[in-house]
Amino acid sequence: MVDGLLQVEGGRPLSGEITVRGAKNLVPKAMVAALLGTTPSVLGNVPLIRDVEVVSGLLTLHGVQVDYDQTAGILRLDPSRVEAAHVADIDAHAGSSRIPILFCGPLLHRLGEAFIPDLGGCRIGDRPIDFHLDILRSFGAVVDKLEAGIRLTAPDGLRGTVIELPYPSVGATEQTLLTAVRADGRTELRGAAVEPEIMDLVDVLQKMGAIISVDTDRIIHIEGVEELAGYRHTALPDRIETASWASAALATGGDVFVHGAHQSHMTTFLNIFRKVGGAFDVRDDGIRFYHPGGDLRSIVVETNVHPGFMTDWQQPLVVALTQADGVSIVHETVYENRFGFTKALCKMGAAIQVYRECLGGTACRFGQRNFYHSAVISGPTPLRGADIVVPDLRGGFSHLIAALAAQGTSRVEGINLIDRGYEHFMSKLGSLDAKVTRLA
Numbered sequence: 001m002v003d004g005l006l007q008v009e010g011g012r013p014l015s016g017e018i019t020v021r022g023a024k025n026l027v028p029k030a031m032v033a034a035l036l037g038t039t040p041s042v043l044g045n046v047p048l049i050r051d052v053e054v055v056s057g058l059l060t061l062h063g064v065q066v067d068y069d070q071t072a073g074i075l076r077l078d079p080s081r082v083e084a085a086h087v088a089d090i091d092a093h094a095g096s097s098r099i100p101i102l103f104c105g106p107l108l109h110r111l112g113e114a115f116i117p118d119l120g121g122c123r124i125g126d127r128p129i130d131f132h133l134d135i136l137r138s139f140g141a142v143v144d145k146l147e148a149g150i151r152l153t154a155p156d157g158l159r160g161t162v163i164e165l166p167y168p169s170v171g172a173t174e175q176t177l178l179t180a181v182r183a184d185g186r187t188e189l190r191g192a193a194v195e196p197e198i199m200d201l202v203d204v205l206q207k208m209g210a211i212i213s214v215d216t217d218r219i220i221h222i223e224g225v226e227e228l229a230g231y232r233h234t235a236l237p238d239r240i241e242t243a244s245w246a247s248a249a250l251a252t253g254g255d256v257f258v259h260g261a262h263q264s265h266m267t268t269f270l271n272i273f274r275k276v277g278g279a280f281d282v283r284d285d286g287i288r289f290y291h292p293g294g295d296l297r298s299i300v301v302e303t304n305v306h307p308g309f310m311t312d313w314q315q316p317l318v319v320a321l322t323q324a325d326g327v328s329i330v331h332e333t334v335y336e337n338r339f340g341f342t343k344a345l346c347k348m349g350a351a352i353q354v355y356r357e358c359l360g361g362t363a364c365r366f367g368q369r370n371f372y373h374s375a376v377i378s379g380p381t382p383l384r385g386a387d388i389v390v391p392d393l394r395g396g397f398s399h400l401i402a403a404l405a406a407q408g409t410s411r412v413e414g415i416n417l418i419d420r421g422y423e424h425f426m427s428k429l430g431s432l433d434a435k436v437t438r439l440a
């Protein structure tokens with residue numbers, strides 16, 4: 001059995017207020033950046049999620065003193081003892097998150113070597129690390145692939161370089177930034193990802209003393225510097241969690257105010273939310289998302305890199321689309337295998353077919369490669385409670401939404417996977433008037 005079993009009495013609108021704190025896709029990376037400083041860093045708006053715990057564990061192993069005030073959301077990271085640390089048990093962190101790969105540059109700069117255990121993260125495709133390794137080699141690192149991970153050294157130090165990414169990968173862009181800021185000389189990165197979380201990481205690094213310019217057309221220039229200091233920063237809010245609660249409000253016919261949500265990071269989501277028939281009010285302290293009554297409308301949407309519709313927004317929205325009138329199409333162009341979660345929705349009464357073809361307009365890199373990466377959702381179909389198993393983080397949250405929207409009782413197994421990206425989701429569900437009971 002996968003950890004965590006939840007019983008959900010569905011068919012009730014989610015209604016009330018919750019707070020969203022810092023982004024899962026920024027906070028752990030800002031924590032890694034602290035390794036580059038000679039003085040302590042302080043990060044605010046830090047949520048209590050598993051990826052923060054995993055990275056805290058890894059940093060502690062590397063000699064960083066980590067103090068986390070969970071209630072205030074303040075994390076203090078003191079890297080002054082990294083050189084003296086004796087690293088053991090790093091394998092214990094294998095398979096828990098994707099963040100360890102981002103330790104490469106900072107550890108090479110500080111220690112001249114790094115060992116990175118096998119990565120975790122959601123299984124939504126192959127998730128290769130070829131871009132990361134090519135980037136590190138281009139800076140001058142020597143990479144040895146071992147059975148339990150990779151070992152890196154930099155016998156001649158790390159030197160600025162020119163990198164052209166074959167695809168605007170978020171992680172590869174962050175790898176470049178975290179390595180280039182202290183490399184010798186200038187680095188030019190072409191084809192960079194420009195997600196808001198990356199821009200927030202650029203802000204963090206600039207506060208530390210880095211020289212980074214983000215130019216038009218996905219080009220980033222970095223001038224390496226000799227030394228970086230610690231930073232003080234408040235993490236940007238989690239736009240994926242925000243969109244997830246928004247979709248939950250829509251799918252259940254509810255009304256949820258998300259404190260802390262920012263409009264500017266969510267423009268594309270808000271446009272789609274409105275087209276589907278959802279309503280929202282933007283306030284200085286957050287965004288209210290609600291179902292205004294009437295029928296939801298079907299839609300054609302394609303996931304893409306920023307500023308496109310984010311791939312991590314897709315799964316919760318699909319649940320709302322099962323309640324929309326007509327045929328919706330979702331074309332997933334970022335990951336090749338991200339519709340596994342739809343099987344459970346079909347078991348609950350949804351009518352969703354997945355296709356290998358690129359449906360919805362544009363051809364993507366998966367079109368000729370036999371991946372089921374387009375979904376056709378016919379609605380509206382009533383959902384009924386069922387016993388379902390969470391496959392991954394976002395798919396898992398979409399299962400939870402489906403159980404909340406469905407008539408009857410569902411048992412959702414494996415909900416601990418959801419802790420990786422949704423802070424206090426059980427108590428948030430309670431404050432939104434959901435009837436959920438943890439059975440194990």
Ligand SMILES: CC(=O)N[C@H]1[C@@H](OP(=O)(O)OP(=O)(O)OC[C@H]2O[C@@H](n3ccc(=O)[nH]c3=O)[C@H](O)[C@@H]2O)O[C@H](CO)[C@@H](O)[C@@H]1O
Nearest residue numbers: 025127128129130131132167169170171172311312334335
């Ligand atoms: C911790 C974190 O921030 N995770 C996010 C990050 O993942 P992550 O940084 O892993 O995602 P990438 O942007 O790197 O991946 C995008 C695509 O590039 C491919 N690729 C990537 C690296 C590589 O070396 N080779 C390669 O082929 C991937 O398989 C995928 O098809 O961005 C994704 C896209 O917004 C989000 O869904 C994830 O939530």
Ligand SMILES: C=C(OP(=O)(O)O)C(=O)O
Nearest residue numbers: 098121122312393394421
């Ligand atoms: C795919 C995701 O995360 P990760 O890259 O950490 O697996 C996600 O947050 O949905």
